Amino acid sequence: MRGETNPPAVILLHGRGANEDDLLGLADRLDERVFLVAARAPFPFQYGGFTWFDIVDAGSPEPGMFAESYQRLSQFWDDVKNGYPIDPSRMFLLGFSMGTMMSYLIALTKPRTVAGVAANSGYIPENVSLKFQWDKVAGMPFYVAHGVLDPVIPVKLGRRAKALLEDAKADLVYREYPMGHEISQENLSDMTTWLTEKLGGQ
Numbered sequence: 001m002r003g004e005t006n007p008p009a010v011i012l013l014h015g016r017g018a019n020e021d022d023l024l025g026l027a028d029r030l031d032e033r034v035f036l037v038a039a040r041a042p043f044p045f046q047y048g049g050f051t052w053f054d055i056v057d058a059g060s061p062e063p064g065m066f067a068e069s070y071q072r073l074s075q076f077w078d079d080v081k082n083g084y085p086i087d088p089s090r091m092f093l094l095g096f097s098m099g100t101m102m103s104y105l106i107a108l109t110k111p112r113t114v115a116g117v118a119a120n121s122g123y124i125p126e127n128v129s130l131k132f133q134w135d136k137v138a139g140m141p142f143y144v145a146h147g148v149l150d151p152v153i154p155v156k157l158g159r160r161a162k163a164l165l166e167d168a169k170a171d172l173v174y175r176e177y178p179m180g181h182e183i184s185q186e187n188l189s190d191m192t193t194w195l196t197e198k199l200g201g202q
Helices: 022-029 063-083 098-109 155-167 185-198
Strands: 009-013 035-039 091-096 116-120 141-147 171-177
Touching (some): 009 063, 009 098, 116 185
16 A cells, blocks of 8 residues: 555455455555455355355355344444545445355445445355445446356356346446366456556556
8 A cells, every 4th residue: 555644445255165365466566556455254155165155055145144244344344444544535445256245235335435346256145135336327337247167156247246236337447268167367467557547546
């Protein structure tokens, strides 16, 4: 982070089976102006690491875990906004897999507080009880990336997110890559370029 008094913030949200350190490996590639904050999902995952919720029938989140994770992350978002030495008008989300799903939830329920979302290898969970504010998404920056070879979350779900965001008139950059469930070097390069542009260049 460069020495700004109130720098922009990027909140990192990891995927299932990882922890808050997982996406910090991207730090050296991200714009040096940003203040990075990495959140840990609240529930231990049975195979190691942590998860935001379990998946039940037809890809739906387990309701109790989902509600608790959303509530905790929503409070965390507000705490960072109000309590950290950052510019509260320049708070971005960067998620991977299930962390992307959580990023979408914050962006679509608190759209006026989010400066942009980098959404990697995830999808918008539509069959949940939260009320999405689609009418306030117009112009919000989204970078959405998905691997066409993704065996965990099929690329059709990334394309569904693209369609929903286009319908809402978001400021959308959508990219597909010849990769699986991961963030490739090409994807990372494009994402960091996007973030720097949204921060106003160098």
